[in-house]
Amino acid sequence: MDPQDLENINALLDRDVELREKIKDQVTELDKKTRTMVGVLNKIHSTPSDSIPVLIDSVRPILLSCQEITSSLASLVPENQFWRWKDMWSNSMRTAVFVASLIEYLSTGALIPLSRVAEILGIKEEWKDRVAVPVEDYLHGLISLVNELSRLAVNAVTMGNFEEPIRISIFVKDLFAGFSMLNLKNDVLRRRFDSLKYDIKKIEEVVYDVSLRKLAPLPKVVPP
Amino acid sequence: MDPQDLENINALLDRDVELREKIKDQVTELDKKTRTMVGVLNKIHSTPSDSIPVLIDSVRPILLSCQEITSSLASLVPENQFWRWKDMWSNSMRTAVFVASLIEYLSTGALIPLSRVAEILGIKEEWKDRVAVPVEDYLHGLISLVNELSRLAVNAVTMGNFEEPIRISIFVKDLFAGFSMLNLKNDVLRRRFDSLKYDIKKIEEVVYDVSLRKLAPLPKVVPP
Amino acid sequence: MDPQDLENINALLDRDVELREKIKDQVTELDKKTRTMVGVLNKIHSTPSDSIPVLIDSVRPILLSCQEITSSLASLVPENQFWRWKDMWSNSMRTAVFVASLIEYLSTGALIPLSRVAEILGIKEEWKDRVAVPVEDYLHGLISLVNELSRLAVNAVTMGNFEEPIRISIFVKDLFAGFSMLNLKNDVLRRRFDSLKYDIKKIEEVVYDVSLRKLAPLPKVVPP
Amino acid sequence: MDPQDLENINALLDRDVELREKIKDQVTELDKKTRTMVGVLNKIHSTPSDSIPVLIDSVRPILLSCQEITSSLASLVPENQFWRWKDMWSNSMRTAVFVASLIEYLSTGALIPLSRVAEILGIKEEWKDRVAVPVEDYLHGLISLVNELSRLAVNAVTMGNFEEPIRISIFVKDLFAGFSMLNLKNDVLRRRFDSLKYDIKKIEEVVYDVSLRKLAPLPKVVPP
Amino acid sequence: MDPQDLENINALLDRDVELREKIKDQVTELDKKTRTMVGVLNKIHSTPSDSIPVLIDSVRPILLSCQEITSSLASLVPENQFWRWKDMWSNSMRTAVFVASLIEYLSTGALIPLSRVAEILGIKEEWKDRVAVPVEDYLHGLISLVNELSRLAVNAVTMGNFEEPIRISIFVKDLFAGFSMLNLKNDVLRRRFDSLKYDIKKIEEVVYDVSLRKLAPLPKVVPP
Amino acid sequence: MDPQDLENINALLDRDVELREKIKDQVTELDKKTRTMVGVLNKIHSTPSDSIPVLIDSVRPILLSCQEITSSLASLVPENQFWRWKDMWSNSMRTAVFVASLIEYLSTGALIPLSRVAEILGIKEEWKDRVAVPVEDYLHGLISLVNELSRLAVNAVTMGNFEEPIRISIFVKDLFAGFSMLNLKNDVLRRRFDSLKYDIKKIEEVVYDVSLRKLAPLPKVVPP
Amino acid sequence: MASPLIQLFDHFREDLDDYNDRRERLIKASRDVTNISKKTIFLLHRIVMEESTDDHALAKHAAMRAREKLHEVQDMYAGMKHELEGDRFWRHQRQVSPGLQEYIEALSFAHYLDHGNLITFEQVEETLRDSNGVLYFPLVVSDYLLGLSDLTGELMRFAISGIARRGGRAKANQVCAFVRSCKSDFERMTPYIRELSKKQAITTQSLEKIEDAAYAIAVRGSEYDLPQDMLDDIVTQTIST
Amino acid sequence: MASPLIQLFDHFREDLDDYNDRRERLIKASRDVTNISKKTIFLLHRIVMEESTDDHALAKHAAMRAREKLHEVQDMYAGMKHELEGDRFWRHQRQVSPGLQEYIEALSFAHYLDHGNLITFEQVEETLRDSNGVLYFPLVVSDYLLGLSDLTGELMRFAISGIARRGGRAKANQVCAFVRSCKSDFERMTPYIRELSKKQAITTQSLEKIEDAAYAIAVRGSEYDLPQDMLDDIVTQTIST
Numbered sequence A, B, C, D, E, F: 001m002d003p004q005d006l007e008n009i010n011a012l013l014d015r016d017v018e019l020r021e022k023i024k025d026q027v028t029e030l031d032k033k034t035r036t037m038v039g040v041l042n043k044i045h046s047t048p049s050d051s052i053p054v055l056i057d058s059v060r061p062i063l064l065s066c067q068e069i070t071s072s073l074a075s076l077v078p079e080n081q082f083w084r085w086k087d088m089w090s091n092s093m094r095t096a097v098f099v100a101s102l103i104e105y106l107s108t109g110a111l112i113p114l115s116r117v118a119e120i121l122g123i124k125e126e127w128k129d130r131v132a133v134p135v136e137d138y139l140h141g142l143i144s145l146v147n148e149l150s151r152l153a154v155n156a157v158t159m160g161n162f163e164e165p166i167r168i169s170i171f172v173k174d175l176f177a178g179f180s181m182l183n184l185k186n187d188v189l190r191r192r193f194d195s196l197k198y199d200i201k202k203i204e205e206v207v208y209d210v211s212l213r214k215l216a217p218l219p220k221v222v223p224p
Numbered sequence G, H: 001m002a003s004p005l006i007q008l009f010d011h012f013r014e015d016l017d018d019y020n021d022r023r024e025r026l027i028k029a030s031r032d033v034t035n036i037s038k039k040t041i042f043l044l045h046r047i048v049m050e051e052s053t054d055d056h057a058l059a060k061h062a063a064m065r066a067r068e069k070l071h072e073v074q075d076m077y078a079g080m081k082h083e084l085e086g087d088r089f090w091r092h093q094r095q096v097s098p099g100l101q102e103y104i105e106a107l108s109f110a111h112y113l114d115h116g117n118l119i120t121f122e123q124v125e126e127t128l129r130d131s132n133g134v135l136y137f138p139l140v141v142s143d144y145l146l147g148l149s150d151l152t153g154e155l156m157r158f159a160i161s162g163i164a165r166r167g168g169r170a171k172a173n174q175v176c177a178f179v180r181s182c183k184s185d186f187e188r189m190t191p192y193i194r195e196l197s198k199k200q201a202i203t204t205q206s207l208e209k210i211e212d213a214a215y216a217i218a219v220r221g222s223e224y225d226l227p228q229d230m231l232d233d234i235v236t237q238t239i240s241t
């Protein structure tokens, strides 16, 4: 190999290694934050509905503090290289989407839009070639939301709240119908989506138990 | 090596590669159709029984349109080579069997015979060396039917239909007894058959709940 | 090769082989004891709560007799070589931790601390470069405890004991919250911890079934 | 389930199991024959060229007797199912191709065409949906032929036959050039073809030795 | 389980474990002896032919001392249980056969018969249901002999002995022809036998080198 | 979980994570050095013998610079924990042993003793509970040396150096005889040692080719 | 005339062929034993699922039918007796074991249906004796234990499939207790028999499945003040209308 | 009118379909690139094996023919340029890499035949520019190195298959030295690129094969007092008679 070439190549390789280290530090930070939030939100399963707002209020500031990290990432990643490095933080980002969507559901009962997630995480439109929330990560976060809601349906009943499972059922079925419209390829997302049917079955069984005992009004059946 | 021979051999080797590509295209098409049908049929779990016929009518044309694909496959697969290529479309074919059998159950309450499935999919007897529905795929489709019906038993009750679980219970038990008579090898089919008992158990639990609700005395007093 | 060198090397190799044999004998002994205890403790799933103390009393002496083995190990392992040999007995040690923690839960409803486990197994502080209970093994034992308790929640209900699942639920959730605060690395321990959520879901479902049917007083909900 | 249907299905499932057994018996038979022929042909490496015809004459009847087996196979395999069962006998068939091609080379110095192999093995054109010699198996047989000829080149010289290596060299190079024209996929066949260059190298070394011995000046003087 | 049964079964299991330990001790002993002999015999590759007898004389006593071990084994193994335990010492026994056959070849140029091997190892006919040399182990030993002789053919030439390769060639081809008569099943023995062809090729190449240079008289060619 | 306990456990886990990171940095450094040396030493296969000293002189400083790393490791590893962390650097250490032994062979023709390797790498006796060269790693390095020398024997001949293979043959056989006297257990080391026989065969074949053609004086044969 | 070496190898060939042929015969026989045993197990599952007013009698009947069918296996073993004499049994144990374990699984299943307990080692041996009380071949503890270990899987299927029947709930509870005690008893033997460890893991899974099923029934019944029998009657009546 | 959620997912569908379709196109294109490159490599092997009196000219000719064929790849890359603009290249790198590496392998093989040395990073980049000198997409170091690493395998085939030709022995020695220096140069980069470690192992094997072949020739020739060229002449003459 030409000695000059050899030197250049070695320099390029070294630079990438350094960058990787720096990004990793940020990701470790982000990871700690999302783990903390997940830990706190785990309490929704034993919190009566009227105390939920207080719980959420304790999580929101942590979620907003993720903006510092997205901003650091945006300054680290070279232009156009979003897709080169994103695998390093995908997992944490998906958890952040999950947290944001769970907070939204608990506060308003609605589905958080992708644009709103990006806004909360302080991700700017003009960074899109460095840091962004791709559709795929958003969808992963929503699947985690459904996993969590099927557990919440069970625990709500335990806490004597019989309307919640029905609300969850309607919300989740609507979301599932949305997912069914997508042409997913045979990857992790598709497998996770396929597994949603177990969550739906569980929720349906809770609704069944509640209806059978006439503990809550029947969900309205919509003709096709 | 004789140049003519060489050319022939090369032609044979190339043809297989091309053929695989073409079959794959058809299978992708078939796969899309079956996914769409499964998506629509998913609504049976929230559709009152009197609207089911309308739902089914929206699926039938898609099912019939699979005939174009089986016909393309029949013209692609060289004679005698059914067993060489069939693994490429087995999965989609099993889903198609499932769809046909679910429609039949919902319309008539009866089990669709294998011959009728082939007819609906436009598969002609004379294609049997190129495209056919082997017994194994038919049985796989029926097992998926039972999986779906155990879910339907639960949701029918939620929608206030207390007879459906009992109808399903009888239908599924009969089917299970049939399967019990088969000498299955230790393969995937056997494992899936083995798992049917959980569906039966679920259906029985629903029948149990429904029967007792109707006829048993009121629940006991709550312990302090 | 220099004959003196050769002799030295051979002496070193031979010593290791012998030592391995001797340690293995002790580990086999320990394994027999832990398996016997696990066999007996398996009966908790069909033993009414008032007979549990008798069952535990039959296991305690076996647990204490493990002290002979830890003492033999401490005299066998050369100084500084704890980390060299510990993989040979890790599995048995984790089972011993599991047994000790299960006995503690069943007797007092409390979590056994690591120091108490070491004490019961007769492991002395000054052996720490030869025999010790590393944090990792302690945590593995506790995860096995949760696995067992989720099964116990189910079987207690079958035996008509509707309060036990609620007690278990509180204990396990507390333990889980503790685990969530640890910074586990991505290894077997982390994977096993992650799988705890299935046990928690199962326990929650049991508590749900009991509450739905008003079979036991609702667990007290603590606001966050 | 319809009893008649059930019976048919069971019959189909049972038939396959039996058929596999019967085919296996024939393959065992074929395997014995090919092993015997390979054993006898092994003697070419120590047989002077004028006795080769006698040796070949002792193998031919065994080769022809394979026709009984191909004929049995053709009557066992259901029509159209060649591709379903062929893996069971591929190995033996490739050895049979090797034997036929070696006999042809030794008798005439020429490459046996695929059609002639089929003829010798008594495989009829009209069986092609049940028993055939696919191109792949033919090529595998030819690669084995080259492996054998590289050994023969060495031993011919030992027996004082200095022309044989040159004949082999020309034959094998031609064959290699033919193989080079094929568009092989990355599979076993390709790997085996790739290894042919070592056989060629070996043959060339022999040609080199032989040529130089004849024409080059005497070996140099031995260094002290 | 019936308590009496439980006790009996445990006793049976314990007895087997003890026996295994005792046999293992003997096998370790045997293994040391065979390793030592192999180490010494490794010197044949650098020993001129006239010093070979001295070398052999140093190995013979070790070989004979194996009789103590076979005798111990015979007293340990319960009657009829030869096949139950033999896997424990098969490897060492095969090495012993190899040693005996190499000594025989080097002393007399002949193949040692199985009966003579048993005699040398002090294995008595009446032990045949406890300790014996099965045909399989004998054949394994002979294959190791061929592996070693192909190496010797090379090294003999290095030492200026040009007749040895030719003697080895004749001996090995005869042995190979014997092996070819056996119907070996698809196991380790078959694989090892198949690999003999590489040894034979190597030997043939040595003979080729020697003949080409007219360093020794041509081996006599036997017509088939 | 007791908060104090939790804190202790977390402190322990965190310390390990940090330590691992720091050790890893050192190992990466060591790895770079050993790979660089291996890259340079690869040139011995095309370097005429009189230029070898220059080549070696370019490697020695790098080898000595490894002392900084062993020293850093010794200050990082907590006392008694050599066996806990050593797997992280075993591979690099074995390569370092290989490099040291190859340099020694090329400079003096002799085998480097273990004590000298430790000295070159700056590893002090008093570090033995933190950093050491265990016998196992030394032996692994020597096996790599033999692997390299068998290649060198071949390439020396290509470069017209007919004496080198003979020197290598004597050196390697002596080393092999030493290895044969060790009681290796059935692990990677034993398997690698067993594979040395292929290297020895290869060297013997080179010596054979050289002797056959009388290109170098015969190696002196030593009677047993 | 053949060379001495050829004569020698001729002898080896006979020896090896003799061994291989016997091995093939035993493998085929063992496969047949496996098939009969598997079919017996299916038969048992099928019969106990039949309509009946007396489940106890049905179980006894199923056990009888199974034992009849297993006579075929016993006859095969009688025929194989000479192939397995003396040290030959140990030489061919690997060929015999799979079928034998499946046979013990089937036999112990029938025994459980009949008596509700575990067949003993001696009771298995009894079925492997000729008319003079001589064993066809020695019964090995590992085969006995491994066969029994598979039984737990069949009992799980039996308990869960039958849970919808009248009395099925009580039966499931019995099976649950029985499988649990099997698991306890086998635990201490796992260090001795390698395959047993893996099978214990499967037994644990089966046990959990039965426990879950028993639980589902218990929790559903606990809402009502009626005995299990009466609840069963009500359900049966609903379905039949 | 569709619900907001449905509208939202409609948008996602478009987005995903757009991505999946591009991905499919790139995979197919990459597979085509791979095929052309592989065929180019075969072509090179084939041409250099042709009869010729001037091997040097033959190699130059082969390289020219190969570069012509590789223009097809360059044209494809020109066509893919818009699919890979901006951050899209990195999004689809996994789809592009396999073909690109195969292309670099073929290109570097032709380059070696032509110039006898290693194609540089810039020289590879030169072939991936449009008429304005703009790169179709960035060239990544790992693709460059992994493509070159595969080259050693082809050089091994080239050296060994050609060893029987006139001058083939000298050629084999040159290739041997060249591959050896590749191995040395790549060694230090292996910790950076995971797949490179595995490929180094294969390079080592290829190298040993060439070394063995070069050795066999050297040792055979060393018996004679003639230069290698004359020995080759003698051999050629013998075969042709």
Ligand SMILES: [Mn+2]
Residues within 6 Å of the ligand: G105, G150, G153, G154
């Ligand atoms: Mn079974």
Ligand SMILES: [Mn+2]
Residues within 6 Å of the ligand: H105, H150, H153, H154
């Ligand atoms: Mn390539």
